[in-house]
Amino acid sequence: MKSSLEIAQEAELRPVKEIAATIGLTEDDIEMYGKYIGKISLTPEREKEIRQRPKGKYILVTATSPTPAGEGKTTTSIGVTQGLAKIGKSVVVTLRQPSLGPVFGIKGGAAGAGYSQVLPMEEINLGLSGDFSRIESAHNLLAAMLDNHIFRRKEPLFDISTIQWRRVMDMNDRALREIVVGLGDSSLNGVTRSSGFDITAASEIMAIMALAKDLPDLKERLGRIVLGRDIKGNIVTAKDIKANGAMAALLKHALKPNLVQTTEGQACIMHTGPFGNIAHGCSSIIGDNLAIHLADYVVTEAGFGSDLGAEKFFDIKCRQSGMFPDAAILVTTIKALKMHGGMPYDKEKLKEENLQAVKEGLRNLEKHVSNILAFDTPVLVVLNKFETDTEAEIDLVRKTVPYTGASGFAVSEGVAKGGEGTIDVAKKLVEIVENREKKEPHFIYDTNEPIEEKINKIARIIYGADGVIIPPKVQAKLDLLKKDGYNDLPICMAKTHLSLSDNPKLLGAPKGFSITLADVRISAGAGFIYPIVGKMLTMPGLPVVPAAENIDIDENGKITGLF
Numbered sequence: 001m002k003s004s005l006e007i008a009q010e011a012e013l014r015p016v017k018e019i020a021a022t023i024g025l026t027e028d029d030i031e032m033y034g035k036y037i038g039k040i041s042l043t044p045e046r047e048k049e050i051r052q053r054p055k056g057k058y059i060l061v062t063a064t065s066p067t068p069a070g071e072g073k074t075t076t077s078i079g080v081t082q083g084l085a086k087i088g089k090s091v092v093v094t095l096r097q098p099s100l101g102p103v104f105g106i107k108g109g110a111a112g113a114g115y116s117q118v119l120p121m122e123e124i125n126l127g128l129s130g131d132f133s134r135i136e137s138a139h140n141l142l143a144a145m146l147d148n149h150i151f152r153r154k155e156p157l158f159d160i161s162t163i164q165w166r167r168v169m170d171m172n173d174r175a176l177r178e179i180v181v182g183l184g185d186s187s188l189n190g191v192t193r194s195s196g197f198d199i200t201a202a203s204e205i206m207a208i209m210a211l212a213k214d215l216p217d218l219k220e221r222l223g224r225i226v227l228g229r230d231i232k233g234n235i236v237t238a239k240d241i242k243a244n245g246a247m248a249a250l251l252k253h254a255l256k257p258n259l260v261q262t263t264e265g266q267a268c269i270m271h272t273g274p275f276g277n278i279a280h281g282c283s284s285i286i287g288d289n290l291a292i293h294l295a296d297y298v299v300t301e302a303g304f305g306s307d308l309g310a311e312k313f314f315d316i317k318c319r320q321s322g323m324f325p326d327a328a329i330l331v332t333t334i335k336a337l338k339m340h341g342g343m344p345y346d347k348e349k350l351k352e353e354n355l356q357a358v359k360e361g362l363r364n365l366e367k368h369v370s371n372i373l374a375f376d377t378p379v380l381v382v383l384n385k386f387e388t389d390t391e392a393e394i395d396l397v398r399k400t401v402p403y404t405g406a407s408g409f410a411v412s413e414g415v416a417k418g419g420e421g422t423i424d425v426a427k428k429l430v431e432i433v434e435n436r437e438k439k440e441p442h443f444i445y446d447t448n449e450p451i452e453e454k455i456n457k458i459a460r461i462i463y464g465a466d467g468v469i470i471p472p473k474v475q476a477k478l479d480l481l482k483k484d485g486y487n488d489l490p491i492c493m494a495k496t497h498l499s500l501s502d503n504p505k506l507l508g509a510p511k512g513f514s515i516t517l518a519d520v521r522i523s524a525g526a527g528f529i530y531p532i533v534g535k536m537l538t539m540p541g542l543p544v545v546p547a548a549e550n551i552d553i554d555e556n557g558k559i560t561g562l563f
Contacts, residue, residue, distance in 0.1 A: 008121035023294040060325040061301040062310040069335035072384035079116035079414020083422030092291040097273040101172040104548035114415030134254040151190040156230035163228035170200035174541030198538035207279040207526035210272040219248040225525040257287040276303020280312035304497035306371040337361030351388040363509040369404040492528040
């Protein structure tokens with residue numbers, strides 16, 4: 001089989017204005033970024049007209065706990081979109097934008113694989129329409145205005161020790177995790193203090209962009225960003241230093257969703273890219289709110305497994321968007337199940353049949369199914385098939401799924417066959433959705449519960465933990481957040497994606513454990529509190545052999561080694 005890059009480079013792309021027409025958008029609705037990328041830019045009248053159209057069905061794609069063997073959540077999201085089109089449904093897939101850090105680091109691109117990709121793949125993975133650059137600029141503008149405010153000794157006067165706003169860049173660079181700013185002549189360079197860099201995808205502004213409903217909402221959210229405290233102990237926000245207006249101006253165009261296409265010509269709205277373990281790991285509310293009025297079906301994904309992406313999708317994104325999924329797809333692979341069943345990561349050994357490892361790994365699958373069912377949402381388990389999977393292994397999963405409470409099981413071969421390989425998935429999904437008894441949205445917790453109780457419910461119900469350990473230092477911060485009036489915000493847990501627990505080496509479906517809070521922070525602009533479990537890195541580092549070493553471009557402009 002050809003590589004994903006070869007397939008992408010050989011694909012015949014349709015002009016983006018033609019893709020727009022397939023979902024009822026006109027040339028006037030699109031700002032062109034070249035021939036194959038557009039931004040959806042609607043007048044207020046046009047947006048009102050579109051929002052009067054009937055709403056389509058809303059499908060969430062999530063996965064079992066990630067492993068180095070891969071699960072293929074994005075690939076499956078695209079494949080299911082292609083399959084739905086094959087059976088006559090109008091469909092849009094909404095995805096996050098890739099970060100340059102993973103592209104040049106260890107993960108590679110994030111635009112699908114094989115014959116289930118979004119295109120143009122190279123442009124998508126290497127910056128798309130520049131949204132990340134604008135978010136990076138807005139974030140660093142606030143950092144510059146903050147340090148200037150301190151340097152000029154403006155009111156309110158900051159307590160330097162409380163400042164939590166750092167800088168960002170869209171690249172993996174561990175050397176920038178901890179820095180000192182203002183070195184040298186203080187009369188020229190400002191106040192010397194410790195700070196650091198996060199990756200752009202971890203910026204609160206990225207989360208704000210994903211959750212904002214329109215430009216006024218964006219500006220108001222930017223103003224709520226907490227920078228630190230003044231010398232009297234009061235919260236100081238971006239609005240207090242008059243930064244949110246300029247930041248919103250920088251983000252005006254980035255707030256418009258991007259329109260691209262799948263390898264088979266279905267529309268993909270690709271917009272924003274918040275981290276799945278630090279933030280809520282979902283594409284934008286603006287993009288989804290638009291898509292749901294443009295198609296029969298909207299397929300969207302949430303980052304990592306159901307314990308992170310799906311839980312945050314329901315408890316954060318759905319609360320704020322007012323949209324609730326009609327069904328969920330839970331993606332897994334035989335290789336991932338083997339690892340959760342005790343096999344180490346060995347590319348060759350994972351190809352060998354091992355029914356016992358698959359059987360043990362199914363416990364992880366069962367827990368993730370139960371997580372989605374906790375939100376009263378039907379689940380279709382989808383096995384992303386590899387050519388090394390044996391019929392006996394697949395049959396074992398097929399026979400086990402009914403006992404998990406899932407509504408169905410299907411095998412996806414989107415990577416090798418595109419939409420032809422996902423027709424069965426699409427048919428079973430439609431059957432589940434059409435036969436579903438409509439229920440009121442159900443959440444894990446009420447936002448007016450104490451912060452500690454909300455955290456405990458997530459840990460017990462979603463992770464399977466016995467409880468939560470809150471050290472005195474963290475409890476003091478929780479008490480202060482409640483005093484500041486932030487108790488009623490939802491919770492965005494920052495936790496390892498590799499395990500249901502807080503120990504990345506504890507695979508499967510662990511029991512008899514508690515999670516320990518290392519810290520707690522506030523993202524007031526995004527509208528959530530995020531407790532930190534274990535050691536979470538907001539600025540990744542490069543691996544021993546970065547993916548960047550294998551990426552090149554020849555004299556004719558042809559890129560190689562990407563993905």
